[in-house]
Amino acid sequence: MLIMRGARINVMNRGDDTPLHLAASHGHRDIVQKLMQFKADINAVNEHGNTPLHYACFWGQDQVAEDLVGNGALVSIANKYGETPIDKAKTPLREVLKERAEKLGQSLTKIPYKDTFWKGTTRTRPRNGTLNKLAGIDFKQLSLSQKLNENQSGELWKGRWQGNDIVIKMLKIRDWTTRKSRDFNEEYPKLRARGGCTRRPGWRRKVSGQEPGPPAAGAPPCPLSAPRRGFPTALQKKPEEINRRSADMWSFAVLLWELVTREVPFADLSNMEIGMKVALEGLRPTIPPGISPHICKLMKICMNEDPAKRPKFDMIVPILEKMQEK
Missing domain, CATH: 1.25.40.20 (Ankyrin repeat-containing domain)
Structure with missing residues (x-):
């Protein structure tokens, strides 16, 4: 759990x-x-x-x-x-x-002990007793050539590292903590970040370009200067424009799924992986066989892909009451 x-x-x-x-x-x-x-x-x-x-x-x-x-x-x-x-x-x-x-093909030759953990890492003991080892990149190895963008969160630079063209995000963080450093280094790997400088001055994230080969056809340009790019769609709309009712009905269906399966949906995936797969690959909870057909039908109704076709809560109350009677 x-x-x-x-x-x-x-x-x-x-x-x-x-x-x-x-x-x-x-x-x-x-x-x-x-x-x-x-x-x-x-x-x-x-x-x-x-x-x-x-x-x-x-x-x-x-x-x-x-x-x-x-x-x-x-x-x-x-x-x-x-x-x-x-x-x-x-x-x-x-x-x-x-x-x-x-x-299994292992060599029985003794591998000598090497105390090299301090080299190239940030190793600290926070107050809660958790010990973290965070790989780092020496900022002196980065060559900054052109500032691409700047906003409240930090600066975006173009540069080079070990002969590779990179993009560097210099974050503006007031209070540095070990937890922030750990979370920074453990961001979703599919962002293709290769490493980070978690030592002052500032925080930097080095992101590689595309894989070797021709550029991807039809890739739209990313307006880094547009401040709206950094915010979810929900934060760009007025409160009255957000369809919260349909979202709540979907959440209710997921709650039903958890009750009948006694499991956590997509437990083997991180939150970021779930979000990416739901948005890009159509990932959805699978209704298992053997459950009540009434609950199964209710979940399917509440999980309708068309938000406008999902029922309101006052519409499913009678259904729940009938199920309780049976």
Whole structure:
């Protein structure tokens, strides 16, 4: 449920342990599998250089250790003290992990511990105990050539980075916090942002151009100077022009869907991914089989693609009352 509600998979405590570290050490195999399913960093290291596999081997969690290796955990990563997960394992498990790693093509040559986390990253300990590692780009590597636009949120510049033409957004942010820096670096990846400078002066986001090849035909120009481009359609209209009734009816249909399925719609997608797929790919909740035909019909009516054809709430009250009687 926490993951479905947006919990961060690779968040760290003060000792740099991720949820996968803790689940592996306590032998919670179902939790380990769920975290791996949601792309947890399987070779994440804590402040001592230990990976989740180190913990599973040390505490004798044999099945968890085998699951980790089967999903890409390296058996030869050395911690701060030069110990690999195999060194931590007891003899039977040690042989099993060696054999499995070799079958998967892993090298058993020890990978030495390297304390390079501070290089090129912003590493801070916020007051809430969450430890964040944020990759950064040195601002000195950016070459600014032309200012494209400026508004209340910041400045937009054209420039170059490592021989590539880029666009740089310099944000005007009054109060810098670690949370803002983390959220800035974890923006939706399909925006094709390659990295960000999360150190002063200012905040910058480097965005690459198109893929190599001919320019996309028919791509409309983007009027960056137009202030309305930065606001949703709803904020550009007068309140009386917004069709809130139809939107509320759609939300009611989604609520019905959650009640009958006891699930979160599109739980495996982020909010941004859901929005993009709904707008561009026609993504809609799928009504599962086996539910009440009356509720199914009501959901379909309330989810009508034509907002004008969705009923009003006073029209569905009698339907709900009849359903209650039955």
